[in-house]
Amino acid sequence: MQPGSQAPLIAVSTIKDSPDHVRRYVEGNLAGGVDHLVVFLDAPSEEGQDEVLAQLAEHPRVSVVRAGGAWWGGQRPRELNVRQCINANVTRRVLAGLGLGHGWLLHIDGDEVVRVDREALARVPEDTLALRLGVREAVSSSTWQGQPTAFKAELDEGDLALLHGLGVIDEPSNQVWIRGHVMGKSAVRIGAERWLTLHKVAREDRSHEPGLEDGAWLVFHYESYSLEDFCRKWTAMVASGPRAAYRAERRQVARTLRDLISRGLAPDALRRQLERFYRLEVEEDLATLRDLQVVDEVDPLVPLPGAPTPPGAVPVAELDAALEEWRGRAKPEEELFRGTSPAGPGAGAEAPGRRRGLLGGRGR
Template sequence: MPDPLVFLASTVMDSPEHVRRYVEGNLAGGVDHLVVFLDKPSGPRQDEVADYLDGHPAVTCVRAGSGWWAGARPKELNERQCINANITKDVLAGLGLEDAWIFHVDGDEVVRAGAAALAGRPPGPSGVRLSVREAVSRRTWDGEPTLFKRELPEADLRLLEGLGLVAEPTNQSYFRGHLMGKSGVRVGERAWLTLHKVVAEDGTPWPLHEGEGLELFHYESYSAEEFIRKWTSMVASGPEANYRADRQPVARTLRVLINRGLEPEALERQLLRYYERFVEEEVEALRDLGVLVETDPLVPLTPADPAAPAAVVPTADLAAALKGRRRTDKRGFFKGTSAVAPRPPKPTGGRLARLVRRP
C-alpha cells in the first residue's frame, strides 16, 4: 500500500529567500505538495515569490489578494489563514484525496513528518500534533539556524532560571513563539483546521497523537535582522493578531513603537535595542548545558531513491479547483476564534460542509 500523500497549506507574505527555505525544507521533511496563498501578491518582491512558486512542480500558488475574496477581505491574518487552510482541505476532498494528510503551518515553519510516522497512525477520527523546535536567537548566523530549543522538563528549567538564562522556570518563558505546535489531519476527516489545533464542527478538540518523527521547526526571530523584519511586517499586515497572554505586552509595545512614526534609522535602533535586551539568547551557554537540538531541517530525512515511484499529485486539477473558489463566499470556512470579528455563519455548501454534517 503506497504511503499517504502529505499536503501543507500556508498563507504567506515573505521574501523570496525565506519562501525558498520554507518550500525546500518542508519537501525535505516529508511533505509531497504545498499550497501557498500569497496574502499580499502586490507587495514588495511578491512577483519574485510568485514566479518561484509557479515554477516549482511541488507547489500550487494562489494569489489571495482582494480578487480572492468575495466582498470584504477578512481583516485578521488569523482568519485569512484558517479560511485558506480549510478551503484547501475541502478542495482536496473533492479531488478524492480523503486518505491524504494536510497540515496548516506558517511560512517560517518546517514540518518533519515522515511517511513512516504518519503511516502508523490508526484509522478513524484522529490527527497528529507536531512538537515545536524553536530556533535559538543569536545576533547573526553563518547560514541558516541549526540549533533549536525543545520543551524542557522542570528540572532543566529550574537550572536555567538559576543560571539567569530564563526569567521563570517555565517553557512559556523559555520560548519566544508558540508552544502549541501545529496539527494535521486526514483530508477526509469530519474536522476543521485552526491556527494550531484541529476541531470538530462544534468546536471541541479533535483527538491528536504525538510521536517520534513528528516535529515542527520554527524559525522565530532567530536573528536581529529577522526580529526586525518580522515585527515590521506583522504590524503592516493589519489588525493585531492573537497572542498568548504572556506575549500580549510584548506585541503591544512593539506595535506602539513601530506605529510611532520614527525615522527609519531611529526605529531600527530602538528595535535592535529591544532585541538585545529581551530576545537575544546566550547560545553557547544553552549549548554547553545540552538542552538544544542540533540539526539542519533543510537536509532531506532520507536520500532520494530514484527507483521509488514518484508521488502522484493531481496538480492541474488542484490548481483548477482552487481557481474556481475565487470570489466565492469563504466566511463559513473559519472555525477559529477572533478577538474582533463575530463567529461567521456555518457554510451552506462545499464538500467539507457535507463531510462534516453527514451522520
C-alpha cells in the same frame, strides 16, 4: 512500503515573505517529507511578491494562489489569522473533492519547516483524524552564519529551574523559554469533517480533536532567529492588520513592538530601537545553551531518507484548477472558520487529552 501506497502529505500556508525565506520554506518542507505545498500569497501586489509568485509558480510541487482582494470577492477578513484558517479549510475541501480524503493536510506558517518520518506516518491507524506536531524553536542569535542549526524543545522542571537559577530565563516556565507558540501545529485527515485552526483541529462545536503525537513528526519554528529576522517579522506583522490575542507571556511584547513600529519614526531611528529591544529581550546566549545541553543540534533543511518523496501523489493540475474555482466566491466564516484555537485541553507538556508516543517513532 512503496511510496505510492502512502497517504499523501500536503501542507498549506498563507504567507507574505521574502524570496529567500520562501525558498527555505519550500525546500525545507519538501526535504522533510511533504509531498506538495499549497501557498496563498496574502498580499500579492506588494513589493517583492512578484518574485515570490514567479518562484513558486515554476515549482512542480507547489500550488500558488494570489489571495488578494479578488480572491475574497471584496469580503477580505480584517484579521490575518482568520484569513489563514479560512484558506486552510478551503484547501481541505478542495483536496477532499479530488479524492484525497485518506491523506493529511498540515497547516503551517511560512517560517516553519516540518520533519515527518513517512514510514511512521504510514503506520497511523486509519481512524485517527488529527496529528499534533511538537515544536522545536530556533535559538535566536546574532552569531548565525546562515540558517540556524540549534533548536529548543520544551524542558522538564529540573532544566527550567536550572536555567532560571543561572539567570538564562526570567521564570522557570516553558512559556518563557519558548518565545513563539508552544502548542505546535496540526494535521487533519483530509476526508474528515473537521476544521484547521492555527494550531489545532476543531470539531463542528469548536471543541478540539486530540492529535496523535510522536517524535516522528515535528515542526521547526524559525521564530526571530536573528536580528534581521526579528526586524522583518515584526514589521510585517504590524503591517498585516489586526491579529488574534497573544498568550499572556507575549502580550506585552506584542503591544510594545506594535506601538514602536506604528510610531512613525525615521527608518534609522526605528532600526536602532528594534535592535536595542532585540539585544535586551530576545537574543539568547547560544554558547551557554550549548554548554548546558538544552538545545537540539539539527539542520531541518537536510533531506530525510526518502525525501523528497517520488512525485505523483497529488494531481497538481486538477488541484490548481479547483483552487482557482474559489476565486471571488464567498467564503463565509460560519462554514470555513472554527476559531483560531479551539476550546479543549491546554498546551502544557502533560495536558490531558493528548495522545502521546503511540507509535514509538524516531525523533528528528
